[in-house]
Amino acid sequence: MIIEGAQVFAAAPDVVWNFLMDAEVLSRVMPGTRDLRQTGDGQYSGKMAVKIGPITAAEFVLAIHLSDMDRPRRYVMNVDANGKLGFTRGVARVTLVPEGAGTRMDYRADLQMGGKIASVGQRLLDLVSRTMLKNGMEALVAEVDRRVAEGSAS
Amino acid sequence: MKPARFEYFAPESRAEALELLAQHEEAKPLAGGQSLVPAMNFRLARPAVLVDLNRIADLAGITVDEGLRIGAMTRQVALERSADVAHLAPLVAEAMPHVAHAPIRNRGTVGGNLAHADPASELPAVMVALGARFRLQSSAGERWVPAEKFFLGLFATLLQPGELLVEIAIPAPAAPSGHAFTEVSRRHGDYALAGAAAAVRLNQHGECVDARVVLFGVADGPWLAVRANDLLLREKPDADRIAAAAESVRADVDPPSDIHASGSYRRHLAGVLTRRVLERAFSRVRVSA
Numbered sequence: 405m406i407i408e409g410a411q412v413f414a415a416a417p418d419v420v421w422n423f424l425m426d427a428e429v430l431s432r433v434m435p436g437t438r439d440l441r442q443t444g445d446g447q448y449s450g451k452m453a454v455k456i457g458p459i460t461a462a463e464f465v466l467a468i469h470l471s472d473m474d475r476p477r478r479y480v481m482n483v484d485a486n487g488k489l490g491f492t493r494g495v496a497r498v499t500l501v502p503e504g505a506g507t508r509m510d511y512r513a514d515l516q517m518g519g520k521i522a523s524v525g526q527r528l529l530d531l532v533s534r535t536m537l538k539n540g541m542e543a544l545v546a547e548v549d550r551r552v553a554e555g556s557a558s
Numbered sequence: 559m560k561p562a563r564f565e566y567f568a569p570e571s572r573a574e575a576l577e578l579l580a581q582h583e584e585a586k587p588l589a590g591g592q593s594l595v596p597a598m599n600f601r602l603a604r605p606a607v608l609v610d611l612n613r614i615a616d617l618a619g620i621t622v623d624e625g626l627r628i629g630a631m632t633r634q635v636a637l638e639r640s641a642d643v644a645h646l647a648p649l650v651a652e653a654m655p656h657v658a659h660a661p662i663r664n665r666g667t668v669g670g671n672l673a674h675a676d677p678a679s680e681l682p683a684v685m686v687a688l689g690a691r692f693r694l695q696s697s698a699g700e701r702w703v704p705a706e707k708f709f710l711g712l713f714a715t716l717l718q719p720g721e722l723l724v725e726i727a728i729p730a731p732a733a734p735s736g737h738a739f740t741e742v743s744r745r746h747g748d749y750a751l752a753g754a755a756a757a758v759r760l761n762q763h764g765e766c767v768d769a770r771v772v773l774f775g776v777a778d779g780p781w782l783a784v785r786a787n788d789l790l791l792r793e794k795p796d797a798d799r800i801a802a803a804a805e806s807v808r809a810d811v812d813p814p815s816d817i818h819a820s821g822s823y824r825r826h827l828a829g830v831l832t833r834r835v836l837e838r839a840f841s842r843v844r845v846s847a
Contacts, residue, residue, distance in 0.1 A: 405815075456712060457675070457676075457712065458593060458602065458603045459597065459602045460602075460605070461562075461602055489602065520602075524602065525602075526816055527816045527818070529816065531778050534778070
């Protein structure tokens with residue numbers, strides 16, 4: 405499944421870049437993520453619990469690996485999530501472009517899902533991905549705004 | 559295919575059920591169990607506590623007062639067969655045979671269907687088209703909310719933990735009005751690829767005063783075609799107007815893809831089904847007026 409889109413942030417590309425590399429920020433904005441830690445250069449691991457409607461028991465072990473980093477312009481995010489109910493693997497290409505005083509982020513992700521969740525919930529995967537992406541992007545925008553406001557206040 | 563362990567309560571009264579839901583934050587209310595129980599058997603859902611609503615007599619039933627009052631635990635089959643529903647909410651009666659299969663409607667409840675908020679579900683769209691209102695109760699009190707505010711997205715509603723959908727109120731149709739329902743699914747009773755419900759009203763000059771078209775299966779919940787309504791208002795609903803309304807829906811929706819149908823096919827369906835329900839709904843006004 406391909407998911408693509410764009411999001412504008414009220415901060416310069418190098419500021420947005422730092423947020424996107426920050427395990428604490430990622431942990432706050434990726435829906436259901438907890439205990440996300442940086443384990444190496446561009447390497448993160450943690451847990452993710454997906455809660456959507458009746459599906460309340462989907463827990464995944466999450467591994468993120470960032471590659472092809474060209475600060476602060478583009479990078480590739482490789483995500484691998486495994487759990488009892490299935491798996492998700494994805495590669496997202498992220499590009500940051502200055503737009504006015506802010507930054508436009510373009511992303512294109514190619515996701516594969518399998519296991520019980522994918523077979524039982526096939527009909528809903530697209531909507532689930534969209535919902536999680538929307539919630540994640542809203543949280544990221546709010547987090548960037550909050551941190552920028554804090555930074556300018558101090 | 560057996561669920562994980564859970565604690566089970568079968569209260570006899572509404573007050574007792576609301577008290578149990580208030581005490582156990584992790585509790586799930588069990589209505590007809592046609593979605594929750596399969597999810598539990600697949601172990602996609604593992605609620606620690608179930609509060610079974612099936613023994614609470616005053617949560618079920620259809621009564622007439624100006625419009626219709628439907629208890630949340632009313633079985634879907636009761637709605638399908640009710641003469642009052644056929645008379646006062648013919649759009650509901652037209653939609654019911656499309657809601658899953660007969661054995662599921664025997665057990666499935668109206669409130670369970672609505673509270674579950676499946677994006678391809680018929681009844682949420684029908685309730686939004688009819689301007690229904692939902693009564694939500696908790697141990698702390700109650701509130702009434704309009705159907706179009708109730709549905710927040712994918713399996714998401716206004717219901718808070720501890721809160722129960724207890725009753726649905728559907729206003730009586732203000733004549734001269736018309737309605738229509740249609741859906742496309744791979745087999746009858748399957749989840750619809752896309753569907754549409756319409757409720758329209760004309761004034762004595764034959765001009766449209768209200769046209770609520772609601773699509774389902776094309777978004778994360780019932781999708782009210784606001785622009786289609788605007789295009790039809792204060793106009794005589796001729797073929798050009800209806801075509802413009804259908805085109806606005808086709809242009810505005812952004813449907814999901816799955817193995818059964820691509821997003822672009824669903825978009826095409828959304829436009830076609832909008833045209834069909836509007837043509838049929840307006841033609842029925844002329845017949846009855």
